[in-house]
Amino acid sequence: MSKMLETVMDVVRDIAKVYLPPVYNVIKRGLDLKTFSMSMVAHYSRRFGARAILTVGVLATLYASYLFMMNALTPGAPKASHDVILKTRFSSPKPFDKILIVDIDERTLAAMSEQHGRWPWSRDVLADGLQKFNDLGARAVLFNVLFSDPDKNNPDADAAMDVTAQMNRATAFPLIRLNPKNDTESQLKVAQIPGVELKPGHPPEGTIAVILPMFGSMHDRLGVANQKPDADGIVRKYPLRWEEATFVLPSMVQRTADLGAADIAQVPNLMSLNWRNKQGRYSRISFSDVLKDQIKPEQIAQFKDAFVVLSLSAPGLGQTKPTSVASVEDDGEILATALDDALNQTYLRTLPNAAAYLINLLAIWVLVWMSLKQKTGGFMNKAFVIGQSGLGGITLLSASYTNYLIDLSDSMSFGLSVFAAIKLVQSMDDRWSRARPGFRKARQSTIKGQLLLLGYLDQRVTGSQAKALQNAAERIVGLANVVRVDDLFGGESFIKAQCAHFKALLVNVTETQAEAMKALLSHDDYAKVAVDSHDMVNLWDPENKAFTAEVTPLILASAARLLHDDWAEMN
DSSP states (O other): OHHHHHHHHHHHHHHHHHHOHHHHHHHHHHHHHHHHHHHHHHHHHHHTHHHHHHHHHHHHHHHHHHHHHHHHHOTTOOOHHHHHHHHHOSOOOOOOTTEEEEEEOHHHHHHHHHHHOSSSOOHHHHHHHHHHHHHTTOSEEEEOOOOOSOOTTOHHHHHHHHHHHHHOOSEEEEEEEOOGGGGGGOOOBGGGSTTOEEOTTOOTTOBOOEEOOSOGGGGGGEEEOOOOOOTTSOBOEEESEEEOSSEEEEBHHHHHHHHTTOOOTTSOSEEEOOOOTTSOOOEEEEHHHHHTTOOOHHHHHHHTTOEEEEEEOSTTTSOEEOBSSOSOEEHHHHHHHHHHHHHHTOOBEEOOHHHHHHHHHHHHHHHHHHHHTTOOHHHHHHHHHHHHHHHHHHHHHHHHHSSEEOOOHHHHHHHHHHHHHHHHHHHHHHHHHHHHHHHHHHTOOOSOOEEEEEEEETTTSOHHHHHHHHHHHHHHHOGGGEEEEOOSOOSSOHHHHHHTTEEEEEEEEOHHHHHHHHHHHTSGGGTTOEEEEEEOSSOSOTTOHHHHHHHHHHHHHHHHHHHHHHHHHHO
8 A cells, every 4th residue: 555655655755856857846845854754753762772771671660550559458359360370281290099088969869769859868868978977987078958947847867967977077067158237137146156266256155147057967077068258259269267357267168178187287278279180080979889889999988088079970969160160060079189189288379479579570671671782683573472481481380380370461462562662662663774874865965075984793892882883973074974884785696695793883973073983982792893984986875876886896805804803803
């Protein structure tokens, strides 16, 4: 499209030049003014390039600081990147072979319907199941079924359940925490709940709204059955200890671990779950198979010294929730994962907020430093790719093979954003270089001056030194009197490959400016710069063919001499 417009403008300009000279002059002046303006804008954009890059770094730092403060104020806020990492990681911890889920599943309901009818069954059925678990050698049982009301039609079954619960001491039973708004209407004091930890300042008469099992034999082994999904409804953490403002209650997982004589004192109150999504699920046995003695010998062996989780996964019975790695997961799998993480301390540790902040700053300012040091082109591109790959690799490998989730996705995002912004700023250099000929033409010299040819090899003079030399020369002689030579030959050839390292500046100087340039070139940074002086025959006009024909042999001679000297030095 741009080329088409340029062609149309050229046609209009040619017609006007022949048939409407006054109009042509207006168009020409307008185009020259446009070119001049573009040159000036691009030049000063480039001249302030370092400040622009620093501004990019400062803005990115401010945003990183904002994220740091927000994370500090809301430490439990969900982070979607964690879910993506856990789903895409290469591996995960193996399910603990001493955790067994006994499942009241759809198969169990079908198998027991003829003898025991529809759910809910008589409570002596579940009492028989609990007794079976212990007879098979279970170390502890997480009994995730709540009996809140008596069975008026079968009081003998309630009595059987009560006796069985009393006999099998290594069994944790559920307690349901109700909305704290209902605490004032409850008659149950917090201090009356076995295992509660009262914090300083707890009111002695403070009450709590909960649902307790109807059997008093269970009350000394209660654990909170509630979970704490994040604000988006996804289960990412498990409250090992249910902590509120003035008290702490044990969870069912903590109770089960304590009853199994496991030491979990070092596990945090709220732990991030490390899902076993890459290593298979926990072993499951249908409740009906256990009750009817239809389990295989290897399944019998699984019960020995195992932590048993009684789960309800049949449709309509149990609860399902979304997790970090699954859209639907039953409570049995969630509780088994939490129990596994607590017993083996495999819960996810995340990167401290301060450490993540420092890595974000490092990702930002390393790129800024490289750009200011003129590490552009291939080097900076490769460094960026390597850096991004390294951050991504650390993130995935840590989540896959350790219990640490070192999420560096924010650092990768900062790196990408800063890199793109720096590239945009640096592109102004090229834009200015393309616009500059029109600027030079508008400020064409009318005096024959002296030409200084400053030649160097880019492997001998660093990018920052070359940039500083050009900027200093432009300050001495003016923008219009400096021409940069970057590429002597086009195409692919042996000569181009050899001459690719040669760079040069053409500087048009007066006698006074020549002295200033001499003083500039005496600096140690420019010891590797070859200086040639030439009294020009033609006027300084880089767009004039005669001027080009005059200076081209000088440029080639300088290149040949520098390349020869470099070759001789290497050999």
